[in-house]
Amino acid sequence: MYVYLNDRIVPAEDAVVSVFDHGFLYGDGIYETMRAYNGIVFMIDEHIKRLFRSASLIGLKIPYNSEKLKSSIYKTIQANNLENAYIRLTISRGCGSLGLDPDFCQKPSIVIIAKEQKDYPKSLYQKGLKVIIAKTRRNFKEAINPRIKSLNFLNNILAKLEAKEKNANEAIMLNVYGKLTEGTICNVFFYKDNVLFTPSVDCGILDGITRGIVIDIAKKQGIRVKEGKFTKTDIYSANEIFVTNTTMEVMPVSELDGNKYPAGEISKNLRKFYRQKVKEYIKNYRT
Numbered sequence: 001m002y003v004y005l006n007d008r009i010v011p012a013e014d015a016v017v018s019v020f021d022h023g024f025l026y027g028d029g030i031y032e033t034m035r036a037y038n039g040i041v042f043m044i045d046e047h048i049k050r051l052f053r054s055a056s057l058i059g060l061k062i063p064y065n066s067e068k069l070k071s072s073i074y075k076t077i078q079a080n081n082l083e084n085a086y087i088r089l090t091i092s093r094g095c096g097s098l099g100l101d102p103d104f105c106q107k108p109s110i111v112i113i114a115k116e117q118k119d120y121p122k123s124l125y126q127k128g129l130k131v132i133i134a135k136t137r138r139n140f141k142e143a144i145n146p147r148i149k150s151l152n153f154l155n156n157i158l159a160k161l162e163a164k165e166k167n168a169n170e171a172i173m174l175n176v177y178g179k180l181t182e183g184t185i186c187n188v189f190f191y192k193d194n195v196l197f198t199p200s201v202d203c204g205i206l207d208g209i210t211r212g213i214v215i216d217i218a219k220k221q222g223i224r225v226k227e228g229k230f231t232k233t234d235i236y237s238a239n240e241i242f243v244t245n246t247t248m249e250v251m252p253v254s255e256l257d258g259n260k261y262p263a264g265e266i267s268k269n270l271r272k273f274y275r276q277k278v279k280e281y282i283k284n285y286r287t
């Protein structure tokens with residue numbers, strides 16, 4: 001495996017960053033996760049745009065422009081001979097002396113890792129995920145806004161530990177007001193009374209790129225979509241629940257806090273249309 005590290009492609013074992021990197025010391029940095037299909041990175045412009053937004057929200061100046069970031073991503077994919085890939089682009093504040101001050105760091109560290117990403121097994125889409133609602137609350141958006149895709153992931157990891165303890169695949173977090181937010185690595189949707197519900201961005205969530213696509217597709221299919229503030233009780237009585245992210249796409253939830261849900265037609269159809277959108281994107285994309 002080859003890794004992109006600060007303008008060089010190096011073997012994975014040589015891809016090391018300093019113990020003085022503020023990403024390591026303080027979780028000071030940002031990242032994006034992308035997916036390539038047939039050698040094309042799906043929605044690359046949207047991911048790069050969100051990366052720049054995250055950077056701006058933490059006052060980090062990315063030393064590359066979008067074109068250079070994009071060509072670095074493709075270089076990494078090609079160095080690993082990948083067609084279908086999971087790509088993680090990380091930018092940390094860089095090396096500096098001990099102390100929080102970002103000005104101690106001269107140059108951000110830029111790392112791109114790409115590994116093979118096959119489709120999740122069909123059986124998982126048929127079976128669905130087991131999910132819990134975590135006791136851990138989602139970061140208060142006035143503290144660390146979940147719209148910043150940051151290296152500070154302890155909030156999500158604490159919820160993930162709760163999920164693991166209960167033998168569940170994923171945990172949904174509430175915000176400090178008891179409203180639904182999102183999973184540890186995904187956005188949440190539920191369907192009932194002929195309406196598709198999903199927590200609004202002001203609940204304190206990452207505005208997932210997959211979430212945006214799914215909302216558009218649903219509207220085009222004539223499904224009423226309501227973004228808003230919802231509670232546990234609202235989601236418990238759903239007919240269908242599913243989660244979305246770049247790698248899982250649209251994944252049904254079959255169990256939430258012990259209540260059972262079918263991997264139903266709504267999530268199945270939305271995933272079908274999502275895959276169509278991927279196909280069209282790949283066909284039309286010029287690198």
Ligand code: PLP
Pocket residue numbers: 033156182183184185186187206207208209210211244245246247
């Ligand atoms: N919410 C969180 C906390 C995430 O980490 C992710 C993906 O990594 C998402 C939502 C979904 O975002 P996207 O659809 O852009 O992958």
